[in-house]
Amino acid sequence: MQKIKRMFLFSTNFKHLFILLLHQPFINIYENNFTFRLFNFFNLNAFSQSNFQKGYYINFNGDSTTAFIKNEDWKRNPKTIEVKNSLESTSSEKLTTKQVQAFGFINGDLYHTFAVDVDMSPTSLNQIRTDAAPSIIRDTVMLRTLVKGEVNLYVLTDKESKTHFYIGKGAEEPKELLNQKVKRSTETGVAFHTLEIYKGLLSVYLGGCGDLQAKIQKTPFQQNAIKDLVSTYNACIAPATENFSAKKEKVFLKVGVVAGYSFYTYKFSDATSFEGVSGADFTGNSATAGVALNLVLPRNHGRWTIANEIMWKPYTASSSYEKKESANKYESATTEFKLTYLGINNMIRYSMGTGVMRPFLSVGVANNLLISDNSTQHKETYFYGQSKTHDGAPLESMRKHEQALLIGLGISTDKYAAEARYERGNGFSSYSYLKSNKTAFSLQWHIFYANPAPMKQEGSPVLQETLLVS
Incomplete structure (x- = not known):
């Protein structure tokens, strides 16, 4: 019965769309009247469902709170999170990096708040200045956890959509894995170079595990490649310590x-x-x-x-x-x-x-x-x-x-x-x-004929709850 109801709603809404377009052709798409009616048709209240999912957050006193957190499946890391006590609650509260040490979702993403150095140097070739020094700022951010174990790996996507990776052990401040594009003066003009500094830092953190050092030199600056490298190291040195690994993201x-x-x-x-x-x-x-x-x-x-x-x-x-x-x-x-x-x-x-x-x-x-x-x-x-x-x-x-x-x-x-x-x-x-x-x-x-599988993380809810309070 529920399936029939959904199909009826689907057909009815598309019928309304068809009627809307007949009364206002696409060729007038920029006219105010069309824009107003288009906004009304795509009122998300009619199509969205609650994004609040069960999770946990920890304050800086170490207190863990079970809550429902609005999951935006962020591409760019959040600066705040919205939480409420129950799904039925009509009120919610926004928490910032000053209030949240860590948070996560059952079978979902984990985030930890750190004050870190962030390399804001441009990556677009037309924005790179000749012989410019790296642009490093200090910021407090919510890093998304990719691997948690003997060595931890995090990712940050900033407001400019630049991706940063961070590596660390335990509760220490993570260090950024740098992959800098630079423009240098030469005798014949200028030349662009890529400084793969991240390989040196990976060698420091991932030492003492067979032929892993040789693999580091061949590892591209890509999320799945670096994540596999860190997981391989954890499995080699202390396999019991890795208790969280984010699912690989694929198109x-x-x-x-x-x-x-x-x-x-x-x-x-x-x-x-x-x-x-x-x-x-x-x-x-x-x-x-x-x-x-x-x-x-x-x-x-x-x-x-x-x-x-x-x-x-x-x-x-x-x-x-x-x-x-x-x-x-x-x-x-x-x-x-x-x-x-x-x-x-x-x-x-x-x-x-x-x-x-x-x-x-x-x-x-x-x-x-x-x-x-x-x-x-x-x-x-x-x-x-x-x-x-x-x-x-x-x-x-x-x-x-x-x-x-x-x-x-x-x-x-x-x-x-x-x-x-x-x-x-x-x-x-x-x-x-x-x-x-x-x-x-x-x-x-x-x-x-093929539908995306839900983006879920590996591991059990019990493990994730332990991670958040550890």
Whole structure:
């Protein structure tokens, strides 16, 4: 019964989205009225569920408190956490780094608060100054634990989305593993170098374990690689001490099929040498289908997705033209464009909320490759009793590659998604003096066969509770 209810709500909400879009086309997406109604439709109260999960936090007196903590699955490390005593409670409290020594979730992330040195040196090559000294600041941060054992490993993603790794033992202040990009003056100009300082610090902390030193020199500055190295050391030196290891974060491939129906219009600029085509609007509608290969990025509750599609896109659009100068002199043409494209769609998708049904917004581009052209044009001219007809192609030359902007709005569950999508492309005219453009509106249904597994950590709830109070 609950499943039927969810499917009914899913269909009803998508119906409301469809009605909204019919009353306000995508082409007016920047108008205030559309933005207001779009905001109302995507009111997250209707789609989100509570992010408060059972966990623990410790103050600086060492007191441990069981609480429900709002889990944002942070990509950037938090500065505060929001807690409440029970899920039913209507009030919550925000705690800062001055109040929380550590916190964590049952079968979830663990965080510890430390005052550390943070290397804020830029990583973008165009921001690095020649012979500049490292930019180090002192900050109190909540570090996310990757490994807890004989040697501990932590990660920090700062407000600039730069990733920092920290290593330490016990309750000592962790030290940052530095991987600095520098710009140095040379006799012939300037050169960029990467200083892999982190390898030296890893050698200090991970010494005395067989051939691990040789592996350190080959270890890239990547989370999973460094995490594996520290776990290998703990297993080698003191296997019983490692009682927490964060699950490896991976991009998840979500495979599915797509089916939909499109309504489209081709428009052409005025060009006197293209009677029957120039200045006309060609409209049509047809079914479309394809496969989806979506890459769900880790953290942020899977909100960010790189959505890729390979689509079969047939277009059949027709129009009629008539020019009558007198009863004895006139001409007419009936034109039908019958085209088939292989569309490669690439989009960035952002999903809102954390409930069973999640609204999403997609923005991207389409590269449509013309694979079939069966277009026809029938012309008839009448001149003082003489009638002539001609059948042929409307255009002698066709653009083989169409580029288009994609904007989509929809609702998704783990296995299904419904989407309304707008596409605007540069059409198929290859003539500089005959401009063409295409606008299409489609309704699509997605069915996925692979779904992301919950991001859970390794270890038992009992162990995690012990970790927090240790």
